Amino acid sequence: MADLQTDGQPKRAKQFYPDYLAEILFAALVAFQLLLIVAMLWPPSTGRAIDLTRQFLPRAEWYFFWLFEVLLYFPGKSAFIGAVVFPLVYFMLLMFIPFIDQGRNGRFKAKIVAWSLLFLFVFFTILRVLRDTWPNLFS
Amino acid sequence: MGKLFDRFDARFHVRRPHKRFLQRRIPEGLNYTYCFGGLALTFFIVLAVTGLMLSVYYIPSEKEAYRSILVINDEIFLGWLVRSLHKWAASFFIVMIILHTIRVFVTRSYRPPRELNWIVGCCTFLVAMASAFTGYLLTWDQRAYWATEVGTAMIQTIPLIGDHLMYAVRGSAEISGKTLIRFYSIHVLFLPLCMGFLMWMHFHMVKRQGIARRL
Amino acid sequence: MGRREFLKKAIIACSALCIAALGAIGAFLYPARTGRRKQQFVYLMEEEDLPRRGVRMVTFSMRSEEQDVVKVNRVFVVGGERGITAFSPVCTHLGCFVNWDANKKTFICPCHGGKFNINGEVIGGPPPAPLKKLPLHIENDKVYVGGKV
Structure with a gap:
């Protein structure tokens, strides 16, 4: 036993x-x-009261940094992809991980999906933080 | 347990059905990474309690919202701490959900019969993010206004129905007092109710299916 | 009609009712359109203050009747070969307000780095459309700008 x-x-x-x-x-x-x-x-x-005449640099909470950053890469009409399709696909992939992990190489496929999802989140968050800290870094 | 509890149990019958739950066996080899889910719950409880406290003083109106935040922060006894706890608990909550998700993935605990619980967990994460987003507007300051402006404008990019959807979310064409009361209602009523239900499902399934054995 | 038959029909009726209720809830939650928003002209500045050449940011306040609040907003008044134009500061990408960079002669959106030239046309970044022009109206040496309330 x-x-x-x-x-x-x-x-x-x-x-x-x-x-x-x-x-x-x-x-x-x-x-x-x-x-x-x-x-x-x-x-x-406590922030400043709303004043539309004043310049302001919007900043989301840290857990939305990655979405904010992704929006940069979809110009013009394709903003739809960055703003809606990307988060939707991201969430769907996350949700369907149990169903990706099926069949012979299931775990392997699931691993690739899961770690790339995590990588995307961390990567874009870091990119956003860098951009916020040094605004001229990428230009 | 004491006599008082016996009297109570004679009416509510909580002891017998929970005995099996409390005495169920836990698989060997669990480490502290298995606590992340429980910690997420801890922070959710903090969020709920501090949120209830804040709702007593907060006024969700275009004219008074910002002022009421100042009052909570500066005049109410320990108001600053309650607000700070609410804000930090939200961050910790999301961190814990992410860590918990990673742990569940690594131990492969999402496999059948637990796949439905993984989906429910994902929905919990979505509701948490939505709560964070709607809660952010309630401070009704510059930061809140512009973050929500960008966040809701994202909906508008959907072809055809984007404009209508954004109008429905904002309650008016621009961000206004109507948006504030809408977000307030979603933040303090709709989403916590959803969250409560999702969490009940989550824990119920954990209870029934047990903790997955470590690989 | 047997009991089983009746129950079947009752369930169908209840489901239909639930769907109808969901539709009604949706319609209830959808904000009421308070008529068409009217174009309204508000005082902006004196005619003599209009910029001949260059860009000026002007603030104006507008009373929203329905909500009983005064909203202060801003507008960019641009003078050039094409005459006077007023641009809405709202970036056409995701609604942040652009700022005028006098050195680079561009409107720059702080959110995602959208760039517009002095005529409001997109010269860089993600915005899908040029800056919106607002109607100007000059009467008795006073300039009025049109906005929707």
Whole structure:
């Protein structure tokens, strides 16, 4: 039996309660403390009131950077591809990963899809951050 | 457990059905990367609680929204902290969803019979992103206005129906007070309801199917 | 009609009702069109302040009657060989406001780097169409700009 330890004593199988629950609660507690510290150290600033006469450089939250960056590469009428088709295809691929992972090379195909999705997200996010930090980097 | 709980359980019958759930066996070899989903839930709870608190003081109107944010930030006791927690928890929430997705992919836990749970998880991610987007407008400042301007204008690029869709999302031709109240309603009612339902499905399936064994 | 038959029909009727309800909900959520938006002229500047050559950013305020708020907006007034033109600052790409770069003589959109020349035509970046021209109207030495409310 796999549940037997070397000294022959039967080991109690790990249960959700209390073993796993304790671990999860511990992790949750640590995570909340971390959140509290971050929230206290860097509270969000209040922005300026809306003023259409003033110049403003729009900036999305970091998790939308990648979409914002992708829009750059689709000029004119093709903006539709960057703005709607790309995110839609991205999401569909993510959703259908269990169905890509089928057949003989399923896992391999799924790996390619999943890691390229992650790569796209990280790559465009980094590109956006670079562009924001050094506006003249790519021109 | 205590007498009080016995009385309670005699009415609600929660103990017996949950006993199996609580005492179910957990496969060996789980490490702390299996916590990401639970941590996402933790941050969601923080979001829900701080969101409820903020909704008491926030005024979703074109004239007063910005002012009410200032009041929350500067005048309400600990208002700045609640706002900060809400904002940071949103970021942490999304990070945790991404990490959780990676973990599920790496351990190949999405395979049947869990493929439906993967899809539900993807929908959760979508709702989280939508919440982040609609919540961003509520501060009603320059940043919020322009981010939403670009975000909603993306819808307009759809051929034929783009204009109508954008009009439906904004509630008016330009971003205005109507957009604000629309986004407020979506952010505090529609999406949390969807999220609650999706999360219930997610956890229910985890409960019924168990945690996938490590490969 | 048997019980089974009746139940079948009842289910079909309920489904139809649900679909109809969904349509009604959609129609309810779709914002009401408050008539056609009227072109309205508002005071912009004095005629003598119009730029002969070059670009000037002018702000004006407009009262939105329906929502009872005053909106301040801006417009670029361009003077050149083709006379006076007013350009809406709205970038035709995704609606950010362009800025005038006097050194490069271009309107630059800060969002995705769209570029327009002094006549509002696209010279670079993703915008699909030239900057929109707004109608100007001069009366008694005063310049009015047309916008939709």
